[in-house]
Amino acid sequence: MDLRTIGKSIPANVPGNKLPAEINVSPKIYASDNNQSGAVVEIRNLFVTYRGRGTGQPDRQAVKGLTLTVQSGEVFGFLGPNGAGKTTTMNVLLGFVNASEGEASIFGVNVREPIARQRIGYLPELTYYYKFLTAEELLRFYARIFGISRAETERRIDAVLKLVELEAARKRAIKTYSKGMQQRVGLAQALINDPDLLILDEPTSGLDPIGRMKVREIIQRLKNEGKTVFFSSHELGEVETVCDRVAILHEGELKVEGRVNDLAEQHHCNLEQLFLKVIGYRP
Amino acid sequence: MKNIAAVSSIVIKELYRRKDFYVLFILTVLICLVMASVSIFNDHNIIRYLKEICLLLIWVSSLVIAITTTARQIPAERENRTLLPLLAKPLSRTQLILGKFLGCWLACGAALLCFYLFFGLLAGSREHQWPLLSYLQAAGLHWVMLGVVIALTLLGSLVFAAPSSTGTICFVIVSGILLLGRHLNKVALHLPEPRRSILYSLYYSIPHFELFDVRDLIIHNWPPIAWSVCALAAVYAAAYGAVFLIGACLLFRRRALN
Numbered sequence: 001m002d003l004r005t006i007g008k009s010i011p012a013n014v015p016g017n018k019l020p021a022e023i024n025v026s027p028k029i030y031a032s033d034n035n036q037s038g039a040v041v042e043i044r045n046l047f048v049t050y051r052g053r054g055t056g057q058p059d060r061q062a063v064k065g066l067t068l069t070v071q072s073g074e075v076f077g078f079l080g081p082n083g084a085g086k087t088t089t090m091n092v093l094l095g096f097v098n099a100s101e102g103e104a105s106i107f108g109v110n111v112r113e114p115i116a117r118q119r120i121g122y123l124p125e126l127t128y129y130y131k132f133l134t135a136e137e138l139l140r141f142y143a144r145i146f147g148i149s150r151a152e153t154e155r156r157i158d159a160v161l162k163l164v165e166l167e168a169a170r171k172r173a174i175k176t177y178s179k180g181m182q183q184r185v186g187l188a189q190a191l192i193n194d195p196d197l198l199i200l201d202e203p204t205s206g207l208d209p210i211g212r213m214k215v216r217e218i219i220q221r222l223k224n225e226g227k228t229v230f231f232s233s234h235e236l237g238e239v240e241t242v243c244d245r246v247a248i249l250h251e252g253e254l255k256v257e258g259r260v261n262d263l264a265e266q267h268h269c270n271l272e273q274l275f276l277k278v279i280g281y282r283p
Numbered sequence: 284m285k286n287i288a289a290v291s292s293i294v295i296k297e298l299y300r301r302k303d304f305y306v307l308f309i310l311t312v313l314i315c316l317v318m319a320s321v322s323i324f325n326d327h328n329i330i331r332y333l334k335e336i337c338l339l340l341i342w343v344s345s346l347v348i349a350i351t352t353t354a355r356q357i358p359a360e361r362e363n364r365t366l367l368p369l370l371a372k373p374l375s376r377t378q379l380i381l382g383k384f385l386g387c388w389l390a391c392g393a394a395l396l397c398f399y400l401f402f403g404l405l406a407g408s409r410e411h412q413w414p415l416l417s418y419l420q421a422a423g424l425h426w427v428m429l430g431v432v433i434a435l436t437l438l439g440s441l442v443f444a445a446p447s448s449t450g451t452i453c454f455v456i457v458s459g460i461l462l463l464g465r466h467l468n469k470v471a472l473h474l475p476e477p478r479r480s481i482l483y484s485l486y487y488s489i490p491h492f493e494l495f496d497v498r499d500l501i502i503h504n505w506p507p508i509a510w511s512v513c514a515l516a517a518v519y520a521a522a523y524g525a526v527f528l529i530g531a532c533l534l535f536r537r538r539a540l541n
Contacts, residue, residue, distance in 0.1 A: 050539075091539075091540065094367070094370070094371045095370070096367065096370065097540065098539065114373045114374065114375045115373060117373050120371060122367070122368055122371035123368070124364055124367040124371075126364065127363065127364040127365060127368060128363040128364065128365070129363070129365060129368075130297070130363075130365060132296065132297055132300040132301070133293070133296070137296075141289060141293055142368075142372060144285065144289040145286055145289050145369075145372045145373065145374050146372060146373065186368070189368055190368070199371075
């Protein structure tokens with residue numbers, strides 16, 4: 001199922017494009033004429049400092065001077081060990097955490113503007129969706145927030161549930177879902193607005209090999225449809241398979257960034273070996 | 284507005300899919316029906332006591348429903364991490380707070396309607412008279428007061444992390460105001476300075492929930508109060524509700540969601 005064919009009400013990232021009337025957004029902000037570079041995600045000299053809680057706890061710098069650009073249509077892998085600052089960076093992009101210094105924009109719009117999130121789909125790590133709702137009701141709720149019309153909502157629900165293979169369970173309460181099904185319903189909610197940019201925080205975390213393969217297939221499919229995907233993962237094999245470019249973050253600093261093939265040639269090793277080298281792992 | 288309505292619809296759905304309301308409603312019905320079936324001393328005026336107990340149960344149940352429903356809204360969203368995908372949509376934090384408030388208030392309104400319908404049926408079947416206007420005023424003022432309680436609890440849920448602590452503290456505050464609020468100025472009269480000023484300022488700054496308690500009106504079948512008084516009470520509640528909601532919005536806007 002090509003998601004672009006199901007009521008394409010949110011246009012691709014073409015500067016000057018206007019939203020159709022059904023999504024009531026100020027075209028002045030949306031058109032983002034300042035987004036001349038074609039970059040979907042732009043992070044410039046980003047610093048995030050968390051204040052120490054309690055007495056004697058020092059402040060902690062989670063991200064240190066990160067500069068990053070993700071181009072339209074790219075699948076970008078955001079790598080790093082636990083605590084490297086990946087989720088913090090994503091949280092800044094989504095407006096959950098304020099940058100201490102630096103700037104971040106999505107489609108040329110400052111990430112602090114709610115309108116910047118109109119064309120984004122986001123899948124957080126390990127989320128337990130409203131247990132008292134069914135998948136269908138959950139997707140209807142999120143579609144309502146995007147201002148998608150009723151007829152369009154029903155079409156999109158059918159399409160995304162088919163894509164994540166949850167059609168048979170659409171009327172079942174989410175509390176009866178397995179972990180893999182919950183993750184897939186999460187992916188469905190991230191796709192309900194047919195986003196141009198998908199931000200996925202460890203989408204395969206906690207899934208069995210089949211579940212992981214399915215998520216990978218979906219990312220591949222989205223890539224073929226020209227979507228921009230920005231995702232973090234610890235599964236380096238999967239990153240190598242689906243990503244165009246990767247960045248490796250360690251202790252809040254960007255260590256390596258580039259195309260997967262170029263990095264392999266440059267460093268004469270595969271992604272896993274490069275990752276271990278960058279984080280200074282000695283067996 | 285559509286975003287606020289969307290968020291509130293989820294809160295309403297949650298209330299009627301959980302057991303809390305049904306348990307409290309069935310309990311109230313059972314207690315009242317058992318009491319109504321017993322004729323004590325063959326006294327026909329016993330209906331006043333029955334009405335009083337029924338209304339007390341309704342007040343306690345409605346406060347429990349309002350406080351517990353509201354106290355878990357934001358903490359549960361944080362705990363289950365549903366707050367993240369929700370705020371990753373074009374939904375502002377202020378809209379989320381307003382949606383939660385509206386949802387809780389409407390859900391409590393629906394619950395209150397069921398309680399007062401039962402009360403009306405019970406009292407009407409025993410008294411054979413239907414002072415609908417008085418019932419309407421009592422239920423309306425009760426609902427308006429719950430709006431202030433919900434706004435206060437929403438603010439509390441952003442200050443205290445655990446729903447249980449928010450619930451307990453808010454329940455103590457609301458019960459304290461209901462029981463003691465009207466007497467604070469009298470107590471202040473007998474205190475030396477500066478305690479007198481402190482208590483007076485507390486008396487004038489707390490929302491006086493007892494102003495909305497017109498149970499006596501229907502217990503003793505007194506005539507309805509003037510609508511202008513009801514309107515004034517609604518304005519008073521709206522002012523306090525707005526203060527608590529603005530506080531909640533400001534607090535939530537500054538909070539990092541990591």
